Amino acid sequence: MIRIIIAEDHQALIDGIKLVLEFEADIQVIGEANDGEALVELVRLKQPDVVITDIRMPKCDGISATKIIKSEFPHIQVVGFSMFDQAQAMEQMKLAGASGYIMKNSSLFKVVEAIRTVAQKKLFFDTNIISDRNTSSHEEILLSKREIEIVRLIGEGKTSSEISEILFIEKSTVDTHRKNILKKLNIHGKTDLMRFAVERKYDFN
Template sequence: MIRVILADDHAILRDGIRAILSHEPDIQVVGEAGNGQALLELLATQPADLVLLDVSMPVLDGFATTSALRAQFPGVHVLVLSMLDQESCVYRMMQAGALGYVLKNADITEITYAIRTVAAGRPFLCTEIGLSLLRRATQRQVGANETAEPAYTIPLYRSGPVELSVREMEVLKLIAEGLTNAEIADQLFASKRTIETHRQNIIEKTQAKNTAALIRYAMLHGLIE
């Protein structure tokens, strides 16, 4: 059982997340805090495996809270849940000790997957942030050398070390566009659960640890542009 504490200054958001996570058999919300200081005080008496933490909070913000939490409770993993998508904010939180970062507009499937991944001690970036960072890194690399060859000179599609079905290729390309499972399901006229299955099959075949790694794999092997 993954013991989770919710840290956000908006009670209505905490109530919503708690209600959603109550349907997950392996995740239990064991506490809530409205700011960073209250969170640290709660952790002194309430054991937890993971903190779902906002960045913008009163009294003690996410940056200071994460640094203090990692120093005082090194066994507790930090997963950021925030509306802030600036690259500088993501880097600062990860440098402070956060292991994962998810935007509040992510669907619940991605949030619960992030919780399980970070609770297991593995890093996680949500799809939107991962793609954004990857694109910026690629742009910087190409811009640094105007005479360099294009970052990816392989054709749009070719057979690589793994074989994906036609439907899996369709799903992969839509993932690369930043669509959620629900949006992909609508576009392909399929159920959300079917898309989740395709997505999991793609991840297992490519052995990508997260969405950003999956997109990089697909680009390097010519599966997408």
């Protein structure tokens, strides 16, 4: 029996995975968590065979949680779970010790396959994610150090008011930086900026 814990801040997604896994005789969900801190504590308590974790969660992200889990329990296999096909995030999960990485839009059959594969101490990384480690990115060159800080904080879900408090600058200054970022990257509106910030969050750490 493969004992697993699922960590994801959207409960509906956890429920969907659990529903499918109920029909798998060799897999048992023994716990679930909605943030990274709760995941680490649950792993310490129940010590599963496999952990499936979102890479973006409140309190402690999946990459940081994976580092903690693998340092304390090297035998536990971790699979990263992401909505973005971002090679950099996948590389970060590999470095943290994850044995697998799959997309949230993958079929649930692929989720099951990933669980069984890593449980056998094998690797399972989504082949649809093309490594861009050797490609040069121009965003870091275009953006100033302050603008990169703001993009990173936007990617963490911070509002302009929160960013102004964190960086000890006026909210109007943050808003000006946001306008400049939009212009430099040739993207339009808050939604596109948030998507860019989330997708590139781990490039700016």
